[in-house]
Amino acid sequence: MLSERQMMILRAVVRDFTNTGVPVGSKALAKQLPIHVSSATIRNEMAALEEQGLIKKTHSSSGRIPSVEGYRYYVDHLVKPDPLRPNDIDVIQSSLGGDFHKIDEIISQSATILSNLTSYTAFTLKPELKDSRLSGFRLVPLGKRQVMAILVTDSGDVENQTFDVSESVTGDQLEAVVRLINDQLVGLTLPEVVQKLQADIPMKIANYLQSPEGFLDIFGDVLTRAAQERFYVGGRLNLLNFSQDSDVDSLKSLYSLIDKTDDIANVLGQPRDNISVQIGNEMTNDALRNFSLITATYDVNQHGKGMIAILGPTRMPYSRMLGIVGAFREELAKKLLDYYRFYDE
Amino acid sequence: MLSERQMMILRAVVRDFTNTGVPVGSKALAKQLPIHVSSATIRNEMAALEEQGLIKKTHSSSGRIPSVEGYRYYVDHLVKPDPLRPNDIDVIQSSLGGDFHKIDEIISQSATILSNLTSYTAFTLKPELKDSRLSGFRLVPLGKRQVMAILVTDSGDVENQTFDVSESVTGDQLEAVVRLINDQLVGLTLPEVVQKLQADIPMKIANYLQSPEGFLDIFGDVLTRAAQERFYVGGRLNLLNFSQDSDVDSLKSLYSLIDKTDDIANVLGQPRDNISVQIGNEMTNDALRNFSLITATYDVNQHGKGMIAILGPTRMPYSRMLGIVGAFREELAKKLLDYYRFYDE
DNA sequence: TTTTAGCACTCAAACAACACAAGTGCTAAG
DNA sequence: CTTAGCACTTGTGTTGTTTGAGTGCTAAAA
Numbered sequence: 001m002l003s004e005r006q007m008m009i010l011r012a013v014v015r016d017f018t019n020t021g022v023p024v025g026s027k028a029l030a031k032q033l034p035i036h037v038s039s040a041t042i043r044n045e046m047a048a049l050e051e052q053g054l055i056k057k058t059h060s061s062s063g064r065i066p067s068v069e070g071y072r073y074y075v076d077h078l079v080k081p082d083p084l085r086p087n088d089i090d091v092i093q094s095s096l097g098g099d100f101h102k103i104d105e106i107i108s109q110s111a112t113i114l115s116n117l118t119s120y121t122a123f124t125l126k127p128e129l130k131d132s133r134l135s136g137f138r139l140v141p142l143g144k145r146q147v148m149a150i151l152v153t154d155s156g157d158v159e160n161q162t163f164d165v166s167e168s169v170t171g172d173q174l175e176a177v178v179r180l181i182n183d184q185l186v187g188l189t190l191p192e193v194v195q196k197l198q199a200d201i202p203m204k205i206a207n208y209l210q211s212p213e214g215f216l217d218i219f220g221d222v223l224t225r226a227a228q229e230r231f232y233v234g235g236r237l238n239l240l241n242f243s244q245d246s247d248v249d250s251l252k253s254l255y256s257l258i259d260k261t262d263d264i265a266n267v268l269g270q271p272r273d274n275i276s277v278q279i280g281n282e283m284t285n286d287a288l289r290n291f292s293l294i295t296a297t298y299d300v301n302q303h304g305k306g307m308i309a310i311l312g313p314t315r316m317p318y319s320r321m322l323g324i325v326g327a328f329r330e331e332l333a334k335k336l337l338d339y340y341r342f343y344d345e
Numbered sequence: 346m347l348s349e350r351q352m353m354i355l356r357a358v359v360r361d362f363t364n365t366g367v368p369v370g371s372k373a374l375a376k377q378l379p380i381h382v383s384s385a386t387i388r389n390e391m392a393a394l395e396e397q398g399l400i401k402k403t404h405s406s407s408g409r410i411p412s413v414e415g416y417r418y419y420v421d422h423l424v425k426p427d428p429l430r431p432n433d434i435d436v437i438q439s440s441l442g443g444d445f446h447k448i449d450e451i452i453s454q455s456a457t458i459l460s461n462l463t464s465y466t467a468f469t470l471k472p473e474l475k476d477s478r479l480s481g482f483r484l485v486p487l488g489k490r491q492v493m494a495i496l497v498t499d500s501g502d503v504e505n506q507t508f509d510v511s512e513s514v515t516g517d518q519l520e521a522v523v524r525l526i527n528d529q530l531v532g533l534t535l536p537e538v539v540q541k542l543q544a545d546i547p548m549k550i551a552n553y554l555q556s557p558e559g560f561l562d563i564f565g566d567v568l569t570r571a572a573q574e575r576f577y578v579g580g581r582l583n584l585l586n587f588s589q590d591s592d593v594d595s596l597k598s599l600y601s602l603i604d605k606t607d608d609i610a611n612v613l614g615q616p617r618d619n620i621s622v623q624i625g626n627e628m629t630n631d632a633l634r635n636f637s638l639i640t641a642t643y644d645v646n647q648h649g650k651g652m653i654a655i656l657g658p659t660r661m662p663y664s665r666m667l668g669i670v671g672a673f674r675e676e677l678a679k680k681l682l683d684y685y686r687f688y689d690e
Numbered sequence: 691t692t693t694t695a696g697c698a699c700t701c702a703a704a705c706a707a708c709a710c711a712a713g714t715g716c717t718a719a720g
Numbered sequence: 721c722t723t724a725g726c727a728c729t730t731g732t733g734t735t736g737t738t739t740g741a742g743t744g745c746t747a748a749a750a
Binding site for chain 3: 037038039040041044058059060061062
Binding site: 025027044046057062063 | 741743744
């Protein structure tokens with residue numbers, strides 16, 4: 001259990017350190033704190049905090065910095081999200097104010113805005129219905145030998161891919177395949193489709209095409225892309241700002257983590273409600289040891305829930321960041337409700 | 346004019362320095378060179394080379410490194426491309442050996458291979474006909490309010506985009522628009538299309554749609570994307586390897602250069618025939634001062650010419666790199682001819 | 691019992707002094 | 721024209737010193 005005074009000190013240590021990056025000592029605290037005690041008293045209290053593992057020294061005679069547990073305690077009990085700066089509000093409203101013709105534009109734009117506001121790296125994920133179902137499949141002939149495959153889900157996701165077919169394949173054959181897919185697979189959830197695709201579909205398709213493998217490749221490809229949650233990333237390059245002593249290797253693994261959709265989905269994890277903070281090694285992934293991740297869901301009513309996140313150094317000004325993320329999720333939800341309202345009516 | 350011996354020395358300086366990164370001195374050269382002269386003689390020759398601006402010192406008593414002009418002389422007169430290592434041949438053949446369903450896969454894969462072989466950053470551009478023409482336009486309704494716009498050129502490029510329309514727009518209206526576009530614009534080169542789009546098309550479309558702006562936005566968007574040359578980039582992260590003293594700012598500007606298709610197209614420039622090397626500040630762009638760029642065209646006969654390039658430090662082993670780029674362009678051309686042959690027949 | 695002043699101690703960081711190695715230019719002799 | 725020899729320059733690495741910020745502990749004061 002922490003005393004009031006200890007909390008005050010811990011809060012000050014976190015605030016100072018996240019602002020300056022310099023370990024904070026007893027004397028500086030004594031001057032700064034609203035209570036009148038000597039640096040010796042502060043020292044005693046700091047020793048107690050260190051005892052509990054909330055703060056630590058970088059070397060035997062240095063000032064203190066927060067430990068992961070210290071940050072944890074801070075975000076759980078002590079922090080109060082900062083209200084947005086007027087300037088930030090302007091940025092959000094003007095960047096999100098324009099006209100958009102597709103949801104993805106809004107979501108991708110959001111990642112950019114969020115990274116600008118925070119100067120960290122931002123992720124956004126569009127609102128998603130629990131299990132979306134295949135609602136349509138098309139093959140559109142484009143030229144002598146080019147065909148575009150289009151897959152649509154009932155949550156409005158569209159995946160497409162062009163590919164080349166040998167000219168011996170006729171339009172009738174393609175149409176038959178499309179009909180088959182639509183008859184057999186529309187209405188199923190995507191995992192069910194994948195399953196059927198490995199079971200009886202190949203044989204049925206073989207009735208129409210001599211060599212169905214190529215086609216199945218394409219279809220499977222488009223399908224897995226559709227089943228995958230698609231993240232937008234903004235401010236990738238901001239990671240370079242805290243490349244402590246330019247450790248190229250860890251930077252590389254960090255970037256490959258971010259660019260693999262699967263991996264980053266794992267990192268962000270299941271959307272917890274509200275806002276959640278993960279600090280340093282609380283995340284399993286080693287490449288993130290010096291980072292913190294703030295994730296938040298946003299709720300667009302019947303259109304599902306989405307997610308936003310920012311990734312920055314463990315040593316980030318949490319109060320400000322929590323304020324930004326909290327405000328942005330609201331703005332984004334509002335914008336999307338507007339968007340849907342327009343197209344629904 | 347350089348004497349035979351001076352050439353030999355320059356060649357050795359470039360080779361040593363690109364291999365080790367350490368300025369090379371007279372004694373080391375004396376030991377290594379096939380002729381028997383003392384280090385003092387080498388020193389005299391080096392002074393002559395420095396006089397001509399081909400090599401320079403990093404400080405008053407250091408060994409010499411090549412100047413930009415020195416590299417230039419080296420690649421123009423002295424270098425001989427290395428033959429490929431057997432291992433590299435394997436890599437190319439196995440990575441390019443598989444079955445592909447679209448050209449873009451081959452080209453994008455090529456960027457990856459090339460970056461792996463060189464451990465630099467690689468660019469690839471697919472073969473392009475001089476001025477491609479609009480050969481078709483589609484609007485495919487996907488659901489209640491989603492529509493996909495597809496644009497096809499006669500060189501086989503496909504651009505597409507989904508967007509949302511208000512439900513008050515009917516299928517008949519869309520069809521009318523498509524017919525209009527195909528009647529009026531198919532067969533024109535893309536610049537001509539752009540021009541017409543700003544002239545009489547908007548009025549004609551207004552006959553069918555109350556508010557054509559949204560649609561024109563989309564069409565224009567797809568159009569500019571189609572007109573743009575699309576580069577594939579492989580091994581982006583390799584740039585981190587030579588982030589000398591981790592200059593974050595210049596890294597950032599480098600990456601934003603690479604990621605803007607327009608800018609990078611400018612950097613790579615017009616495809617010169619054959620293979621060309623640009624060294625350091627020979628390129629106008631400041632962010633590239635410490636880099637060299639090797640570009641090469643490849644020729645797929647009637648299917649046009651494409652381009653590949655690698656971007657690495659000025660201090661790169663040119664002989665090896667020229668060997669790789671030279672061999673790869675041949676392999677790629679061969680692969681593409683194969684590909685076209687299959688689908689053409 | 692809590693707070694505080696005082697003091698001895700620790701450590702990182704900055705700096706100076708120094709030796710070393712690699713390399714150069716120059717001179718004079720071969 | 722080549723070379724041996726030598727004085728000179730400079731980056732690098734080592735070592736020792738100083739300084740300043742900060743700590744823990746003790747004993748006195750509140």
